[in-house]
Amino acid sequence: MKLLIVDDEESVNFAISELFIQEGYEVISAYSAEEGIIKLEQNQCDIAIVDYNLPGINGIDLLTIIKKNYSSIPVILITAFGSESVAIEAIKKGAYDYISKPFENTMIRNRINNIRESLTHKVKSETGDFGYYFSPVMSAIINKIETVSKTDIPILITGESGTGKELIAKLCHHHSGRKGKFISINCSAIPEGLIESELFGAEKGSYTGSQGLKIGLFEQADNGTLFLDEIGEMPIGLQAKLLRVIQENEIMRVGSAHVIKINARILAATNINIEDRIKNNNFREDLYYRLNVVHLKVPPLRQRKTEIKHLAMSFINDFNNKYHKNIKGFDPELLDDMINYQWKGNIRELKNKIEHAVIICNNEWIGYESLVFEEPADTPNGKVENHAVPFNSTQDNGFDFATIPEMYTEAKKQFSDIFDKNFILYHLNKNEWNVKMTADKIGLSRQDLYKKMKKVGIKKNVEYS
Structure with a gap:
């Protein structure tokens, strides 16, 4: 999360910066209102701390500019002791809060952390718990999702294992406005003899071991979304039936001739090259084109390095709560290596390693003894140094x-x-x-x-x- 600090006193600016760098924030410093405006234009800041007594444009005027042009940014105004009238004016102008000098580190830390929690909760509620930090390439995907999700057309999501394809699918469902459930199935995890009944349902006695009427996932996802993960592994014989469902919006349970109309939006994902599967006659070309109306290609984590620090801190917070720990962050050298590491397992690998590190770490900061890489981290030029x-x-x-x-x-x-x-x-x-x-x-x-x-x-x- 990016924190802008505008204070002309270098010692105060430095002290606040160091305090919040340790808390895991990305800090941007400015020493005048004019410089602060430039920083805002150059960076997507989340929170601002502004001193009232600035040379030139004062803190109240800068607050007014921020609220006019960047209304979503919460601003905390720092005032001199006894400046109640300034504080009241700041609140009227839209300041989130104010703090009087001198102040304790604990006070300003708690105020800013409360804002962070509030922002994170707000954005998670808006994005279906998808998360908060996006690189430019992911921001473009999110914008595309918001545009296409309200239609009923199928979406094909591709990307390496662990990149967050299911979370993308959930976000599509969240923005779709559909009132039904989000239902997910991994097509590679269900035996070929059972996947048809899983998807379409089955009448009592229609197959060996059938105990009664089985409601399939398409019916469960009626008025909602059905997410077909690992679609590239779907048996070729079942693909024709899926194609018919997409075209006709109707299914028949196994063992029945009765047609059931359904209204399920279909999302599909794969980490393999479906075009190669088509060439080898393992995937129907017509089904591919029906699914690939909108294509969302999720890049691997190594191409989204600006997200790694924020994801890592988010996972630490999650696992601190889960395991009752109080870990503050990572040793700086380790964090550099994490950013340059290839993360072949992507976000899933990052999350698993941090969970393991949180469990075994007995310090406030995670170091190399707790988080071990399987291979040397890459340097910025891609070579091991x-x-x-x-x-x-x-x-x-x-x-x-x-x-x-x-x-x-x-x-x-x-x-x-x-x-x-x-x-x-x-x-x-x-x-x-x-x-x-x-x-x-x-x-x-x-x-x-x-x-x-x-x-x-x-x-x-x-x-x-």
């Missing part, structure tokens, strides 16, 4: 003086960094990259070890050389 550089042992007792700086302090620093890198990497590998254990054994605090790792360019999962 930070293999240690060994000493050159070809000349003069291991030092090639012809290639090192002539200045004593520079030369010593260079080899000191090489020693630090090799020494730390050796012990990290020896302790299976348990940072806390390594720090304890080499006599450093965990924070000091992280600082040294950052200084010499060590990230994680690289071999000692």
